[in-house]
Amino acid sequence: MKTNTKQLRVCQVVASINEVVGGPAYSVTNLAQSLSELQICSHLFTLDYQNAGKQVPTINVNVHSYSATKLAKYLRGFQPSANYALQQIASCELDLIHNHGLWMFPNLYARQAAVNNNLPLIISPRGMLESWSLRNSWFKKLPAWYLYEQQNLQKAIAFHATSDEEAKSIRQLNFRQPIALIPNGVSLPNLSNLPNREILFKQFPEITKKKWLLFLSRIHPKKGIDNLLYVWKKLITQFPDWHLIIAGPDLIGYQAKLEQLTAQLELQPRVTFTGMLSGEQKASALCNADLFVLPTHSENFGIAIAESLAYGVPVITTKGAPWKDLEGYGCGWWIEDNQQALMDVLIEAIEMPESQRQAMGLKGRNLVETKYSWSVIAKDMASVYHWILNGGSPPSCIQVNE
Structure with a gap:
């Protein structure tokens, strides 16, 4: 397992950060940016679906974005060239990979890059292991589960859940790895300078x-x-x-x-x-x-x-x-x-x-x-990364399966 004594290098992997995608596009980019403010070398790997609006901008984040091909758009992000690029980044620039979401090929690429380069992998299911979500379009998810998703989850050294309910969903599927219980953050608007109706x-x-x-x-x-x-x-x-x-x-x-x-x-x-x-x-x-x-x-x-x-x-x-x-x-x-x-x-x-x-x-x-301020969220997440890489007592946000 690689460690860097100077500056922790972490890559967030997410299928898309285009605006139309909604929640994850904003939560993952804000996490990456907030981690950079803690002197973490912050990377983000994603595909750019240009028909889904602009990508959410970031500051001080090394964004590795690849235009989604026609095949990727119709086959859940399948893009071997992007997979190769992530493998190269992982081989020399990273200490840890944090994957967000399930069922898409970039989520598979995250696991492959981690395993091939002996890097720890954290997975944030982002609600996709909730019982309602598993039932929805189950006929599409079942083949993916047996082809790659179950193995992705088994290879995670830890999970990140944003709520107690999500942590319970992970445990109900019999995954025993530690779970970091950390909510999403929120950017606080200035209430004295708001747009009118x-x-x-x-x-x-x-x-x-x-x-x-x-x-x-x-x-x-x-x-x-x-x-x-x-x-x-x-x-x-x-x-x-x-x-x-x-x-x-x-x-x-x-x-x-x-x-x-x-x-x-x-x-x-x-x-x-x-x-x-x-x-x-x-x-x-x-x-x-x-x-x-x-x-x-x-x-x-x-x-x-x-x-x-x-x-x-x-x-x-x-x-x-x-x-x-x-x-x-x-x-x-x-x-x-x-x-x-x-x-x-x-x-x-x-x-x-x-x-x-x-x-x-x-x-x-x-x-x-x-x-829910991003500064609080990023400090908790950084403590989890350091614990995974360096050991010691687990942070207070970690739930260990007894």
Whole structure:
């Protein structure tokens, strides 16, 4: 196992950091950048899917990005030339490889580079071992499991989980390696310099004089958006001054089905699909929302929840997301994953005085500052890397299987 007495050299491997991919693109790049601020030589290996938006930028990170070929786009990132490049990087520039995500060929390349160069491999499943995710498209995942994914996971010297629930999912599959329990981090916006509501009015005039119920995440069946639409149908006459905004990228064509459902429910005047928002538009949506809702069936973390809290917006989410802290810190609602529970809590939250919602939002901001700042996350992750390479007592974030 290679060690470097001067500066620790770590490579984050992730299938994509293109904006449209959502959560992992931001969490992995922010981790790499935050590690560089701790004097770690920080590398990042990825493919560039140019049809999926720009790549998330980084500072002081050695980004090894390779344009995805047509074959890679249609065959889960299969790109032998990129595999060869990662092998070369690992042979002379790295002490440790940290792989993020499953089921894609770059995740296989990470294991091969680690094994061939005698480097330790850490794997962050990024929610892809949750029971809901395993059931979804299982017929595609089963061949990958037996061809390479099971072996990838077996070769990991340790796992990284972002929640207790994700750690339990790893153990349920009988993997016995140590697990680093470290949440995702959140970039904290400056609340004294935020964009106003008008940024979105020109493109979406129907939201101008309304209060905003915001969904902002990937448009995907696991997010429970259909449940949200069915519930919203029952509430629109009761709350005519509220408007549902559904924002986020659509990688699989699911938004068309949701728009069809919206039309069937005659909800078009009260629902706006914005597509993916970024930059000032995303910040405007988050900081001017009155409530944030993510009725998800499964999340390993839920970065959109943390982002909303960072902007001081109270959150409604289900127990499919590991956010019990919403109740403990008084900054939101953590409910059962069904339509009745969602309707009951929406009525409670909307009828609440605006000042009370704002007070809840400030408690959420305090939660994020305390537990989820990137500086805290990076220090914990760095301590795990050093422990793996140098031994000694395990960091407090490590769970060892008894």
